[in-house]
Amino acid sequence: MKTVAVRNLLLLTLVLSSPLRAQQPQPEPILPDPKLTPGDVFDVTAEDICVPGYAKKVRNVPQSVKEQVYREYGISEHHRGNYECDHLISLELGGSNSIKNLWPESYRTRPWNARVKDRLENRLHELVCSGQLDLKAAQQAIASNWIEAYKKYVGPEPKALGRPSEDERAEMALAAAPAAPGQVWVNTRSGKYWKPGSRYYGKTKQGKFMSEGEAKAAGFQPARGAGE
Amino acid sequence: MQLNRKLTNVLRGRTIQSESGDAASLTVTFDDRSTLKLKVAGQATVPVGAKVKAVHESGDQFQIDVENGPSVQVRLADPGSSVAVHDRNGAVEYLG
Numbered sequence: 001m002k003t004v005a006v007r008n009l010l011l012l013t014l015v016l017s018s019p020l021r022a023q024q025p026q027p028e029p030i031l032p033d034p035k036l037t038p039g040d041v042f043d044v045t046a047e048d049i050c051v052p053g054y055a056k057k058v059r060n061v062p063q064s065v066k067e068q069v070y071r072e073y074g075i076s077e078h079h080r081g082n083y084e085c086d087h088l089i090s091l092e093l094g095g096s097n098s099i100k101n102l103w104p105e106s107y108r109t110r111p112w113n114a115r116v117k118d119r120l121e122n123r124l125h126e127l128v129c130s131g132q133l134d135l136k137a138a139q140q141a142i143a144s145n146w147i148e149a150y151k152k153y154v155g156p157e158p159k160a161l162g163r164p165s166e167d168e169r170a171e172m173a174l175a176a177a178p179a180a181p182g183q184v185w186v187n188t189r190s191g192k193y194w195k196p197g198s199r200y201y202g203k204t205k206q207g208k209f210m211s212e213g214e215a216k217a218a219g220f221q222p223a224r225g226a227g228e
Numbered sequence: 229m230q231l232n233r234k235l236t237n238v239l240r241g242r243t244i245q246s247e248s249g250d251a252a253s254l255t256v257t258f259d260d261r262s263t264l265k266l267k268v269a270g271q272a273t274v275p276v277g278a279k280v281k282a283v284h285e286s287g288d289q290f291q292i293d294v295e296n297g298p299s300v301q302v303r304l305a306d307p308g309s310s311v312a313v314h315d316r317n318g319a320v321e322y323l324g
Contacts, residue, residue, distance in 0.1 A: 040309050042323050051319070059234050059324030064287075065308065097308030097324055 026075050030112045031147065032088050032103035036072050039088045039143030040098040048094070050129040052219045053191025055091040061102065069102045081107060084114040088146070089139050090121040092189065092206070093128065112147055116158040120150045122206055125188070127153065178202075178209040184227060186215050192223035229284035229291055238313055238322045239264065239280045244294075247274050252305065261316035266290065267305040274300045285311075285324075 048054060066085040070078055086105035089095030105114040124142060127133035133153075141149040150158065178185075184193040187204040193215045194201045200223070202209070210218075212227075222228075242258040249255055254272050256264040258280075266272075269288070278294035285291070288307045292300040304310040313322040 040306070042309065042312065044320065044323070048320050054320065057320050057322055059232065059308075059311075059322070061308070062230070098306050099308060100306075101309075 026077055026082075027073055027104075028083075028106040028109050029073065029103065030106065030109050031145065032105075033073070036100075037088050037103040038100055039139070040096045040101040041089055041094045041139055042096045044094045046128050046135040049092060049125070049135070051191075052186075052188070052221075055189045056191065058091050059097060061085060061097050065097070065099060065102065069099060070104055072099075073104050075104055078104070083107065086114055086117065089143050090125075092121060092125045093138055093142065094135060095139070111158045112150075116150065117146055118205060119158070120146060120154050122188070122208075123154050124149070180211070182211070183209040184212045184215050185209055186218075186220050187223070190223075191220055193220045193227055194223050195227040198223070198228045229286045229289055232283045232285040232324070235283045235285070235311065235313070235322050235324065239283060239292075241279060243279045244274055244276050246276060254302065262321065263314050265312045265314075266302060267310040269303045269305045272300065272302040 042058075069085050070076075070083075075083070083104040083106055085102055087095040087097075088101050088103055095101050105117065107114050120142065124133065124138040128135050128138050141152070178196075182196065184195050185201045185204070185207055186193040186209070187200065187207045189204070189206045193212070194204075195212075239258075242260060242262065244256055245259050245261075246257045247254065249266075249268070249272075251271055252267065252269075254266045254268050254274070256266075256274055258264070274292065275294060275297050278297050280292060281295050282293040283291065284293070285304075285307075288304045290302045290304050290311070292302075294300070308324065311322070311324045312320070315321050
């Protein structure tokens, strides 16, 4: 009798731990909950955030804080590539690492997802640093409703549909080719630039092409000393 | 408490020259005229003349280790948004 009970208990444990067990559907918000994530900023100016490499001076978000963000949004399981623990107001726009500025943004929702929001973040940073948009206005726009901000500052319909395939990445690389030969790729987050043919040329999450002279004039440094 | 490597690399070796603040903030000025500004929950004091050895941070707990003296413990008002270091010219050196 006791043996049967132990065997049943073992079977139950096996069933519960089986990968075939139906997984709970996880929330995939496309907008943050304003109560949990109203947005938060550091006390910085446009002059501060427009210095190349500014975002590298901000501490990385500790893993424990990321886990807390997922818990608050009711996400019990998350795998690499499913979500980004995103700064609602991006670091590049002066956003802080406070939990009030963090939310789990899906890579998989369509058409609005983390990669689409990255485009908006880059666009707003460009507008602020070129003097076309006030920093506070940019922070407010992205914090209040990033999708509406995208429509206003980038365009009506995003084309990105989540994680691109190998072919799509190759197409994107061609589409994102430099306007003139010999241009360098500036990683606007790190403040470093890469020369054609180097490993991260055109490949970092945030960046843009420009001539090497323009990159140097703007204060960007060659990656690894030589940009290669 | 976890070592804050990035901030330790910024502050290690700097000597505390003065401090000022109230129940909500603490400003520390170093011998190179850089400043550390903290948004705090409660009063905190730092030992003037001490040299920074390391910084630890976990949640709202913030600790500065100094050479030849007791560590300074501070409670941050809003973790992730309460610490700023600027150099003598006011340029951002660290935020967190």
